[in-house]
Amino acid sequence: MIRRHSYLSLCLISALFFSPSCTSPAANVESTFPEAIAITSIYFSDGDSGRINGTLKFRLNDIDAPETGGLGAAIGAAKCELERERGFEAKEWAANFTRGGVLEITESYDTDRYERLVIDLSVNGQDVGLAGLALGHYQPWPHDGAKALKKRPRWCHSKIPTP
Numbered sequence: 001m002i003r004r005h006s007y008l009s010l011c012l013i014s015a016l017f018f019s020p021s022c023t024s025p026a027a028n029v030e031s032t033f034p035e036a037i038a039i040t041s042i043y044f045s046d047g048d049s050g051r052i053n054g055t056l057k058f059r060l061n062d063i064d065a066p067e068t069g070g071l072g073a074a075i076g077a078a079k080c081e082l083e084r085e086r087g088f089e090a091k092e093w094a095a096n097f098t099r100g101g102v103l104e105i106t107e108s109y110d111t112d113r114y115e116r117l118v119i120d121l122s123v124n125g126q127d128v129g130l131a132g133l134a135l136g137h138y139q140p141w142p143h144d145g146a147k148a149l150k151k152r153p154r155w156c157h158s159k160i161p162t163p
Contacts (some may be wrong), residue, residue, distance in 0.1 A: 007152075042098055044075065046088025047137055048129075049116055052105075057116040061109060063129045064141035065090040066155040091136040097131065098123045110145060137154035 044050040047065025051057055069076030069085035078084035101123035109118040121128045132138035139153035 029053060039103065044091050044094045044098075046087055047094050048133070050094075057114070058105075058119050058121075059112055059114075060132075060138075061107070061118050063133060063138040064140050064153045065094075065132070065138050065155050078155075080156035082158075083129040086137075086155055089123065090132065093126065093135065093137050094132065097128065105135045111148060 039052050041054060042050060042159050043144055046068045048063055049057070049059040049065075066083045066087035067076050068079040068091060070086060071078060071081070071086070078087060098121075102125075103117045104122050106122050106127070107120040110156070111117055129138060133140065139155075141153055142149040
């Protein structure tokens with residue numbers, strides 16, 4: 001079972017089903033929605049983003065995973081073949097790490113430029129982002145809201161720096 005505690009995500013999920021009770025992320029909907037909802041599925045489109053319940057787009061907060069898109073692709077393009085390989089490894093790790101566990105969105109922030117909800121996600125009480133950092137699947141990429149506080153991490157060199 002996956003649980004959700006932030007009213008912002010509930011608002012976005014509600015908006016997907018055309019509910020008039022939630023018209024903006026800033027709307028106060030705490031009295032309208034229960035504190036937690038059941039999320040039945042998670043899909044990773046790459047190592048740090050995907051969809052919950054097939055419709056809610058998400059991105060993990062303050063981390064970066066290598067891209068899986070082909071070289072020169074318009075969105076999600078890897079800068080080299082090594083990044084692409086690492087991207088598929090990160091995606092596979094994230095899917096396996098979360099499979100069958102109790103998932104919880106422990107915090108949600110705002111949406112990013114691709115309209116994905118930025119979240120902290122845990123499985124069986126363990127933070128997915130921190131676990132991926134520890135294993136080298138992710139690198140830190142801190143943000144202040146939508147603004148990156150440093151350049152996107154590089155993935156095209158043979159040694160990945162440890163956090």
